[in-house]
Amino acid sequence: xxxxxxxxxxxxxFGLMQIALREGRExxxxxxxxxxxxxxxxxxxxxxxxxxxxxxxxxxxxxxxDDSSAWLTIVGIVDDVHxxxxxxxxxxxxxxxxxxxxxYYASLVLRTGGEPLSFVPAxxxxxxxxxxDLSLFNIKTLxxxxxxxxxxxxxxxxxxxxxxIIALVLAAVGVYGxxxxxxxxxxxxIGIRMAMGAxxxxxxxxxxxxxxxxxxxxxxxxxxxxxxxxxALSSLLFGVKAADPVAFIVLPLVLAAVxxxxxxxxxxxxxHVDPITALRYE
Amino acid sequence: xxxxxxxxxxxKVVEAGPNKFFLxxxxxxxxxxxxxxxxxxxxGAGKSTLLSIIGMLDGAWxxxxxxxxxxxxxxxxxxxxxxHKANIxxxxxxYHLIDNLTVFENLEVPLxxxxxxxxxxxxxxxxxxxxxxxxxxxxxxxxxxxxxxxxLVGVARAVIxxxxxxxxxEPTGNLHSAQGEEIMELFKRLNDAGTTIIQVTHSxxxxxxxxxxxxxxxGWVVSETATAGAQARASQPA
Numbered sequence: 124x125x126x127x128x129x130x131x132x133x134x135x136x137f138g139l140m141q142i143a144l145r146e147g148r149e150x151x152x153x154x155x156x157x158x159x160x161x162x163x164x165x166x167x168x169x170x171x172x173x174x175x176x177x178x179x180x181x182x183x184x185x186x187x188x189d190d191s192s193a194w195l196t197i198v199g200i201v202d203d204v205h206x207x208x209x210x211x212x213x214x215x216x217x218x219x220x221x222x223x224x225x226x227y228y229a230s231l232v233l234r235t236g237g238e239p240l241s242f243v244p245a246x247x248x249x250x251x252x253x254x255x256d257l258s259l260f261n262i263k264t265l266x267x268x269x270x271x272x273x274x275x276x277x278x279x280x281x282x283x284x285x286x287x288i289i290a291l292v293l294a295a296v297g298v299y300g301x302x303x304x305x306x307x308x309x310x311x312x313i314g315i316r317m318a319m320g321a322x323x324x325x326x327x328x329x330x331x332x333x334x335x336x337x338x339x340x341x342x343x344x345x346x347x348x349x350x351x352x353x354x355a356l357s358s359l360l361f362g363v364k365a366a367d368p369v370a371f372i373v374l375p376l377v378l379a380a381v382x383x384x385x386x387x388x389x390x391x392x393x394x395h396v397d398p399i400t401a402l403r404y405e
Numbered sequence: 406x407x408x409x410x411x412x413x414x415x416x417k418v419v420e421a422g423p424n425k426f427f428l429x430x431x432x433x434x435x436x437x438x439x440x441x442x443x444x445x446x447x448x449g450a451g452k453s454t455l456l457s458i459i460g461m462l463d464g465a466w467x468x469x470x471x472x473x474x475x476x477x478x479x480x481x482x483x484x485x486x487x488x489h490k491a492n493i494x495x496x497x498x499x500y501h502l503i504d505n506l507t508v509f510e511n512l513e514v515p516l517x518x519x520x521x522x523x524x525x526x527x528x529x530x531x532x533x534x535x536x537x538x539x540x541x542x543x544x545x546x547x548x549x550x551x552x553x554x555x556x557l558v559g560v561a562r563a564v565i566x567x568x569x570x571x572x573x574x575e576p577t578g579n580l581h582s583a584q585g586e587e588i589m590e591l592f593k594r595l596n597d598a599g600t601t602i603i604q605v606t607h608s609x610x611x612x613x614x615x616x617x618x619x620x621x622x623x624g625w626v627v628s629e630t631a632t633a634g635a636q637a638r639a640s641q642p643a
Binding site: 311312314315316317318319320321322323325398399402 | 457460462463482483486489490495497501502503504514515518519562
């Protein structure tokens with residue numbers, strides 16, 4: 124067997140963490156030292172390693188097969204939990220009783236009715252009542268635990284966001300520059316069109332239409348490439364969808380708005396071109 | 406008959422710092438429908454400025470300007486533009502065709518700004534191509550044409566909407582004499598067919614195609630003379 128997480132838990136863990144039991148039973152207080160070593164497995168482990176059979180009652184070992192440690196009997200199957208953000212797929216998990224496999228250290232999880240950290244003094248006194256030498260440290264809410272676990276990826280996300288904004292600003296400056304230059308290059312043409320009867324509105328439409336065409340060409344190239352990249356990323360990261368509506372509807376609309384604004388300023392300038400001067404402009 | 410154009414005390418002033426420069430001074434002019442008028446004068450006399458004002462490209466002047474009885478000096482930009490679109494065609498010395506459009510598309514440009522329906526537009530362009538014998542050039546770009554051919558397209562574009570008035574600013578200035586002659590003959594035919602033409606030129610020979618010469622100097626009209634037409638032309642070098 125390869126690639127399974129082993130979690131050592133107390134009997135109430137699944138109920139506390141709202142992990143649904145799908146088959147069999149949970150770890151019980153009776154699963155203690157000296158009784159049949161048991162394990163509860165996740166559905167992904169059941170699917171991967173017992174594809175065509177009922178896993179309940181089957182045995183597995185958290186060690187090499189020839190190791191002398193005990194075989195664990197599967198007594199239950201629970202839903203999968205995402206313990207990491209990098210792997211999009213569910214990681215097979217084995218849950219053991221803390222009485223049968225006491226860990227070197229334990230994490231205490233509490234579900235509270237109010238502000239979780241306000242219960243800390245009471246918990247400390249309860250733990251001290253059991254053993255005054257036991258110290259509690261690294262006390263956090265579950266939200267903090269989760270946010271700490273994604274801090275790396277959140278940092279990357281913020282950096283990507285900042286780079287995205289920089290790219291957007293550069294794109295806007297680029298479109299403005301291109302449109303500005305196009306208007307300068309078309310000064311003579313604008314003068315000719317005005318002499319042929321074009322109104323300020325016609326000229327504005329001409330320049331904005333040109334900007335819209337450039338934007339559409341850019342999006343025509345950019346969106347499929349972005350979709351391919353998002354597709355690749357979605358297979359690597361949990362929570363990333365290839366067809367993300369924000370990325371593929373909202374952001375293109377923002378880009379289109381920015382491009383329109385970047386074209387609008389040169390278009391305004393084009394409207395004020397003096398036809399006499401423009402006709403002399405070669 | 407109501408004059409096509411009436412100018413009364415028309416003046417054009419530009420300001421450069423504290424100084425004012427008069428480009429045109431107290432111009433009083435009547436042009437009748439069907440006339441072929443030539444504006445002449447030395448460089449800086451105000452010829453092209455006067456043409457731009459008559460063509461309603463320039464709206465920054467003072468005085469009274471009536472076009473077919475309509476007070477142009479009282480019109481807003483939109484109304485002035487409509488009057489210009491409906492009645493005036495331009496021919497320029499540098500042809501001013503749009504480089505990235507074919508001959509066919511260049512001829513379509515004025516039509517596109519008059520909301521001419523597509524079918525009618527095609528028909529008008531085809532008529533113009535046929536009338537000016539440039540059907541074979543319709544898919545060529547301006548840089549694939551000689552100067553004379555470009556000016557021919559320029560004239561075709563100016564008359565495609567059958568304007569009452571054609572304004573030509575040194576129309577043969579960039580052409581060799583034979584091409585220039587051809588263009589002037591074309592203007593003569595258009596004028597004979599009833600189109601009023603006002604041209605700016607330095608050429609006495611081109612002026613002889615018209616029936617009146619207006620001389621400008623330093624922004625003033627200094628003389629108005631009738632031309633002797635073909636007779637005068639015969640005595641001019643080609």
